[in-house]
């Protein structure tokens with residue numbers, strides 16, 4: 001079994017590049033991990049952060065993350081903004097910059113979720129679990145049956161299961177509750193008790209990071 005884990009076939013529509021006034025970005029399959037790009041504030045008279053008047057020398061700029069109209073001083077940072085799928089470094093205000101840097105790091109850590117990890121489910125059957133590379137579905141593969149796909153958008157709640165031993169707490173598995181139109185289904189996965197490695201635990205920690213991103217309320221979406 002490859003350590004990179006199986007990849008889903010590319011969706012038919014693939015990824016397309018798009019250029020807007022905010023910069024070059026790509027559009028991908030619907031995923032709760034990614035945020036929509038904001039509407040830009042109209043060109044107003046004063047910087048929305050420091051209230052300086054705009055004129056010939058104090059020019060208007062827009063933060064790509066919150067869309068506010070700001071002076072150069074209040075929007076001088078440029079950084080990757082992976083959660084909005086920008087390809088290049090983009091201008092951001094100080095508040096957004098700090099948040100983006102933090103999230104960029106989290107998304108890098110989440111890269112390991114596309115490698116599959118061995119779990120046992122509640123019926124004590126072994127399965128492989130991974131997240132597809134577009135962060136749209138969780139795939140559960142058993143040897144004998146076709147894979148189950150859980151859309152991340154349908155996950156209603158998630159919990160990391162832990163165990164405490166000699167005052168140390170470590171992850172041993174996770175549970176997700178999935179909502180379809182009529183029903184709720186709960187899935188639970190535990191690491192095989194004797195063979196779990198440090199890598200397996202890191203995978204679950206990355207999953208925890210992903211769930212935190214999914215369930216947080218982003219400040220630009222009410």
Ligand SMILES: [Zn+2]
Pocket residue numbers: 047048049050051052070071072073074
């Ligand atoms: Zn300003």
Ligand SMILES: [Zn+2]
Pocket residue numbers: 063064065066067068092093094095096097
């Ligand atoms: Zn901003």
